[in-house]
Amino acid sequence: MNENLLYLAKIGEINLKKGNLKNFERRLAQNLSLYLENTGASVRVRAGRLFLEIPSEFRTLAEKSLDMLIGITGWAEAKVAEKNIDSIAAVLIKEAKEAVRLGCKTFKIEARRSDKSFPFTSYEIGRETGAQIHMAGILTVDVHNPDIVLSVEVREKSVFVYGVEHTGRRGLPCGVSGRGLLLLSGGIDSPVAGYRMLFRGMKLDFLYFHSHPYTSPEAQQKVETLAEKLAEYGLGAYLNIVSFTKVQQQIKKTAPEAYLTLMMRMCMMKTAERIAKKVNAQCLITGESLAQVASQTVENLSVTNSCIDFPVFRPLIGMDKEEITALAIKIGTYETSILPYEDCCVLFSPKHPVLHTRLEDAFEIYNRMGIEPFLDEAFESCETKKIIGYGKKK
Ligand code: ATP
Ligand code: MG
Secondary structure (H helix, E strand, O other): OOOEEEEEEEEOHHHHOOOOHHHHHHHHHHHHHHHOOOOOOEEEEEOOEEEEEEEHHHHHHHHHHHHHOOOEEEEEEEEEEOOOHHHHHHHHHHHHHHHHHOOOOEEEEEEEEOOOOOOOOHHHHHHHHHHHHHHOOOOEEOOOOOOEEEEEEEOOOOEEEEOOOEEOOOOEOOOOOOEEEEEOOOOOHHHHHHHHHHHEOOEEEEEEEEOOOOOOHHHHHHHHHHHHHHHHHHOOEEEEEEEOHHHHHHHHHHOOHHHHHHHHHHHHHHHHHHHHHHOOOOEEEOOOOOOOOHHHOHHHHHHHHHOOOOOEEOOOOOOOHHHHHHHHHHHOOHHHHOOOOOOOOHHHOOOOOOOOOOHHHHHHHHHHOOOHHHHHHHHHOOEEEEEOOOHHHO
């Protein structure tokens, strides 16, 4: 079983970015190659298509990688036909028989011809080959609502034929839209926020604040698992882990009860900004959604924005919990996020948090806490773990 498999993937939105097209295509091919390191895979891009050739023993890994890859709208296993109508029909008939095995009854042919010297037009290719399949009684033609579309692409050097098409993830290839630092907690929201930015082509690093012994090692393990999951889409990442115990204790000691959470959020943003600059990230990303909890009112979000001079992206701002949860399930982070280990201790959560803080009040309380030395210590405590997220690990 040493023969090679061939896959063809369709490139989506990146087709629109004319100026950057080459760069985007190169990145997409690189990303797929990373998933398939040491398999002997060959990946190339030709005229809006990504082609993958790989030894058949790696079928499972190849298909999982195409499912994970951000930046393609669809993919299919393709067969090569010789450049004449009989060979195309013969390969199509094999595909049609395969479709019958999968339960299909009706079909249509979709042909594309980029080599205009081929003596049949796209329409004629469809008519000739479709008639053969129909006449052989394998499948019945239904141009409006077919069970399967059999595709033919006649190109300069080869002809490709494929049947079952899998939906791709869409989005932009990871690495074409800069670098962000995701504030990653063990909750449902922040992993989804991270995915949304990966989906726009951003490369991510992660930052987690722990409060040992108030938060458990299991809570941190949960974050590490989430980081690994996201790093699979993001083709690797670094997880920065910062100790926030003393910061939280100082806040508890010096700030009014109702402001505890807001002060902690300000301290997190301050520290995150410093870490972001250290790791060359261009923005912070959080899983906040408007009015979901007290610290996420427009006034309180303005406070956490104003305490730093750095872009903060909140991709979930207009989504509700149901939509966020549905996406968490889809990207595979939900099951980990709902494990029962809290990422924040009730000891530090006020019963009646302030909802509509005035900027001046927040800054006055913040400045009275004498928190700077504790933030310096937190920054110094940062430990970094490399997360591979692809390739041999699987
Ligand atoms: P999540 O579901 O992401 O935990 P949440 O709804 O629980 O969010 P908050 O606890 O207010 O909301 O946190 C808001 C955002 O702040 C989170 O989405 C995350 O980006 C960040 N954050 C909160 N706690 C931590 C933490 N311990 N470490 C890193 N980031 C955190
Ligand atoms: Mg949370």
